[in-house]
Amino acid sequence: MSVGGLTGQLTATPGRFQPAQPVEVPTVQLLGEDGTLVQDPDFVPALTAAQAARMLRDMVLIRRFDTESTALQRKGQLSLWAPLLGQEAIQVGVHAALGRFDHVFPSHREHGLAMLMGLPIERLLGIFTGQESGDWDAEQVRFHHLNMVIGGHTLHGVGYAMGQARDRQADPQADDGVSLIIHGDGAISEGDVNEAYIFAAAYQAPAVFLCVNNQWAISEPVERQSPVPLYQRAWGFGIPSVRVDGNDVLAVHAATTWALERARAGQGPSFIEAYTYRMGAHTTSDDPTKYRDKDETIQWQSRDPLTRAETWLRAEGVWDDGRQARLDQEAEAFGEQVREAVHKVHDPKLEDIFDRVYARPTADLVAQRAQIVSEAAAR
């Protein structure tokens, strides 16, 4: 084809149209797979021994919550469960980095983080019995609705972050809360998510995107969705980004701290890709042996986030058999608590659906609520 004397032929100039070489994927790791510390010039773990030991404890309890809940589903006491086995370091690392006013907009697998933020476990289990609508007071818990519509919550999170920034513009005494938005590798293909990135970048929203790359969106492998590493996608939106080892609690903590500080300092959004692996099924109704190789799963077992943290803490002299035995006991008691919590799940009251729709309910809603209450009383 020739237009105005120009030919439409492209010459294959390396590096001009796409990278000549596959782009390197540097991954932040502070705790090696053998549990020894790794130096990184940009991220230095700043934790006391007590904080680090607390992280191990939290990971152990989250794993217990997850295995108990999976068993509850097998016993027919939950309709469904979305296991988080292998992703504990992300939820604990994030939790340890959060400030007291920060808000979390989760995906559908962040049960451990929800628990650490103080959401009663029966409310989480209730989501998976189908009795809980997730209408807890998110302003109070700072952990928003567990999102089942893939990616939709990223827009809510960015909108909220923009509100947080406006609050501070209007009142310098307002709190310093920012928003942390968690989504999966599959969510990155959703239109909503890409709109969220654009909004966050355009308005320099105090938002952190944490992409949990567990490599599978149900049966879709991440490579099919993105020929480039996910953290590099953020560059196209002008969002600084980093990939971290998602099975390394120290790396997740350090990167999340970095990103939250940027947001708090008015430097806009950041993106963290936490590279991990979903050890279990997508949910209890799925069979991963149908679509993925057993050896892949076995390989990831050697990168277990709990073992790595424990090995490191023992080498540092802040963990020993005595502490481990006490933690095992605590986990046993907690397991029983989870099994009891499933019996505390109640059906919601019909009139509750009107609560928290608006900050100030409209006259129509007040009237509808009153009508439902009186009809229920007359039955």
Ligand SMILES: Cc1ncc(C[n+]2csc(CCOP(=O)(O)OP(=O)(O)O)c2C)c(N)n1
């Ligand atoms: C808008 C929308 N499309 C499709 C689905 C069905 N669905 C549920 S989970 C899921 C995969 C999500 O993968 P990812 O974002 O990587 O999160 P992960 O489940 O791996 O934690 C899909 C496609 C959905 N819930 N919502």
